[in-house]
Amino acid sequence: MPREHPIVAENSLTGKKERVVPLEGSRVRMYVCGLTPYDAAHLGHARTYVGFDVIRRWLQHRGYGVLHVQNITDVEDKIIDRAMQTGDDPLLLAERNHKLAEEDFARLRILPPHLTPRVSEFIPQIVELIERLIARGHAYEGKGNVYFSVGSFPQYGALTHPNQEQMLEGVRKDVAEGKRGAEDFALWKAAKPGEIWWDSPWGKGRPGWHIECSAMSNTLLGATFDIHGGGMDLKFPHHENEIAQSEAATGQPFVKTWLHCGFLTVQGEKMSKSLGNFVTLRDALAKNEPEVLRLLFVSTHYRSRIDYSEAALAQSAVVVQRIRTALENVEHAKGKDGRSDVEEHRLLAQLDHAKQRFEQAMDNDFDTPGALAQLLEMVGVLNKMASHPVSRTALERGELQFRTYANVLGVLPGAKQSASAGAEQGLLDLLLQVRQEARLAKQFAISDKVRDGLAALGFVIEDSADGPRVRRT
RNA sequence: GGUGGGGUGGCCGAGCGGUUAGGCACCUGACUGCAGAUCAGGUUUGAGCGAGUUCGACUCUCGCCCCCACCUCCA
Numbered sequence: 428m429p430r431e432h433p434i435v436a437e438n439s440l441t442g443k444k445e446r447v448v449p450l451e452g453s454r455v456r457m458y459v460c461g462l463t464p465y466d467a468a469h470l471g472h473a474r475t476y477v478g479f480d481v482i483r484r485w486l487q488h489r490g491y492g493v494l495h496v497q498n499i500t501d502v503e504d505k506i507i508d509r510a511m512q513t514g515d516d517p518l519l520l521a522e523r524n525h526k527l528a529e530e531d532f533a534r535l536r537i538l539p540p541h542l543t544p545r546v547s548e549f550i551p552q553i554v555e556l557i558e559r560l561i562a563r564g565h566a567y568e569g570k571g572n573v574y575f576s577v578g579s580f581p582q583y584g585a586l587t588h589p590n591q592e593q594m595l596e597g598v599r600k601d602v603a604e605g606k607r608g609a610e611d612f613a614l615w616k617a618a619k620p621g622e623i624w625w626d627s628p629w630g631k632g633r634p635g636w637h638i639e640c641s642a643m644s645n646t647l648l649g650a651t652f653d654i655h656g657g658g659m660d661l662k663f664p665h666h667e668n669e670i671a672q673s674e675a676a677t678g679q680p681f682v683k684t685w686l687h688c689g690f691l692t693v694q695g696e697k698m699s700k701s702l703g704n705f706v707t708l709r710d711a712l713a714k715n716e717p718e719v720l721r722l723l724f725v726s727t728h729y730r731s732r733i734d735y736s737e738a739a740l741a742q743s744a745v746v747v748q749r750i751r752t753a754l755e756n757v758e759h760a761k762g763k764d765g766r767s768d769v770e771e772h773r774l775l776a777q778l779d780h781a782k783q784r785f786e787q788a789m790d791n792d793f794d795t796p797g798a799l800a801q802l803l804e805m806v807g808v809l810n811k812m813a814s815h816p817v818s819r820t821a822l823e824r825g826e827l828q829f830r831t832y833a834n835v836l837g838v839l840p841g842a843k844q845s846a847s848a849g850a851e852q853g854l855l856d857l858l859l860q861v862r863q864e865a866r867l868a869k870q871f872a873i874s875d876k877v878r879d880g881l882a883a884l885g886f887v888i889e890d891s892a893d894g895p896r897v898r899r900t
Numbered sequence: 901g902g903u904g905g906g907g908u909g910g911c912c913g914a915g916c917g918g919u920u921a922g923g924c925a926c927c928u929g930a931c932u933g934c935a936g937a938u939c940a941g942g943u944u945u946g947a948g949c950g951a952g953u954u955c956g957a958c959u960c961u962c963g964c965c966c967c968c969a970c971c972u973c974c975a
Binding site: 439459461462463468472473475476478504636658661664665687688692695698700727732734738739741743749756791795801802803804810811866878887889891 | 902903904905906911912913914915921922923924925931932933934935936937938939967968969970971973974975
C-alpha cells in the first residue's frame with residue numbers, strides 16, 4: 428500500500444485538480460466506457476484507451492491495485508442497424524468486431540481490462556435497476572418504453588451544467604412514444620419489428636443507451652467507485668445520465684473522479700466514423716510500430732487534442748529510434764566494463780534527477796509530455812554512459828531504470844531483428860568482412876559500394892569504434 | 901446561440917508570477933576515410949491582440965480576435 432497519495436488529477440466533475448485517494452485502502456476501482464463495436468476500432472479509440480492505459484500503469488507503479496472494468500456496448504442502435512443491413516446476428520457482429528479490436532489493442536500494448544462486461548449479459552441487472560428507479564419514483568413506463576424522469580432528480584447536470592434548452596434539444600425525437608417530460612431519456616425501449624429483444628415487465632424490448640453502464644458498474648464495482656473515464660464526447664448526455672440513474676437508484680454518490688480524454692483530430696477535425704476521416708487502428712499498426720503510435724499519443728496530455736498527421740507520426744518514429752539506439756549503445760558498452768569514477772557518479776545522479784522529475788510529472792495529472800521529456804533526458808545520459816564508458820553495474824542500473832519508466836508510457840521498443848537467419852546471415856557476414864578488408868586497404872569505392880548496396884536491401888551499416896553494426900530498416 | 905477547452909519559437913508540445921522544459925528541423929564543432937550514430941554548442945532576444953494588477957507576467961484580471969469540442973450517434 429502506498430505510504431502517501433502523491434497523485435493529483437483534474438476531476439471533470441469539479442474542474443479542479445484533486446488528490447487521488449482511493450475510497451478503499453490502496454485499491455482503485457476504475458470504470459472506462461468501452462466500444463460500441465459495430466465496426467473496426469480507429470485511431471481515435473486507440474488514443475483514449477492508451478490514455479487510460481497509461482493512467483492505470485502509473486497508478487500501479489505508485490503501488491495501487493487497480494480494478495479496471497471496461498464495458499462492451501453490444502446492444503445498441505448502430506449495431507442493430509448494421510446487422511439488419513448485412514443480415515447478421517447483432518450480438519455475433521458485435522462480438523466479431525470486439526475480438527478484432529481486442530487484438531489491435533493488445534498489439535498496442537494496452538493492458539486488457541480485468542472485466543469486460545457486455546450489455547447482453549447484464550439484462551437482468553438492467554431490468555432490476557430500472558424497476559428500482561420506477562419504485563423510487565424516478566422512472567415511468569409508457570407504451571412499452573421506460574423513461575428516466577429528469578424532473579425527479581434536481582441535481583441533474585452536475586457534470587456539464589446543461590441549461591434547460593440544451594436538455595430539451597438533447598432528446599431524441601424518434602423515441603418519444605409515451606414520454607412525459609421532453610428532457611426525459613429512455614431506460615428501456617420497446618422492440619420494433621425485427622429487432623433483438625428480451626422479455627421484461629414492460630414487454631419485449633431492450634435497454635436504452637446509458638443504463639447499461641450504471642447497471643454494470645454498480646454490479647461489478649459497487650454504488651460508489653473511484654474513477655470513471657471515457658472520451659470527452661461522452662460527458663453529455665451519456666455520463667450525465669449515468670450519474671442521474673445511478674444516484675437516483677442508490678441514493679449514494681456515483682463516482683469520485685471523472686476523467687475525460689481529448690480527441691484525436693485530422694486536420695483539425697475530430698476523427699470519427701460519421702465524418703469518414705478515420706484511420707483504422709489495424710491499418711495504422713500495419714504501417715507503424717506500436718511504440719510509435721503510443722509515443723504520438725503520450726507526447727500530448729491526455730485531456731488535450733492531438734492532431735494526427737503523417738508528419739507527426741514520422742517525428743514519433745524518429746524518437747522511438749533514438750530510444751532503441753540508446754539501448755543498443757548500452758548493450759555494446761556492457762562488453763567493455765569500465766571503472767566506477769567521478770563521472771559515473773555524476774551520470775547516475777543525473778539519471779536519478781530525471782527519474783524524480785518524471786515522477787513529479789506523472790503525479791501531476793498524468794503529465795505524459797513532461798514525463799517524456801525526462802525519459803529523453805535519460806536517453807541522453809544513457810548515451811553518455813555508453814561512450815564514457817562506466818562500470819557494467821552502473822550501465823545495468825541505468826538501463827533497468829530507463830526500462831521501468833519507458834514501460835510506464837509503453838514506448839519501450841522491442842528489439843528489431845538484428846539481421847537475419849541461416850544462409851542470409853552467412854552472406855551478410857561475408858559481405859561485411861569483405862567490406863572491412865576493403866576499408867583497411869583504403870579501397871573506399873568498394874567498401875562504400877557494399878554499404879550502399881546493403882542499404883538498398885534494407886541493411887544499414889554503421890561503423891563504430893568496435894566494428895560495424897547492422898540495423899534493419 | 902449555450903457550455904467547456906485552447907491560442908507558446910520553423911514544426912510538435914509542457915510547466916511555471918522572476919531560475920534551461922523536451923523533441924523534431926536547421927547550423928557549427930568533436931569523433932569518422934566518408935556516412936551514420938552519439939556527444940558538445942548554436943540558431944529563432946518565444947508567448948493571438950489591447951489594457952490593467954505587480955518591483956517583475958507567457959503565467960493573474962478585463963476586453964477583443966481566432967480555433968476546437970460538446971449541445972444528434974460518437975472514444
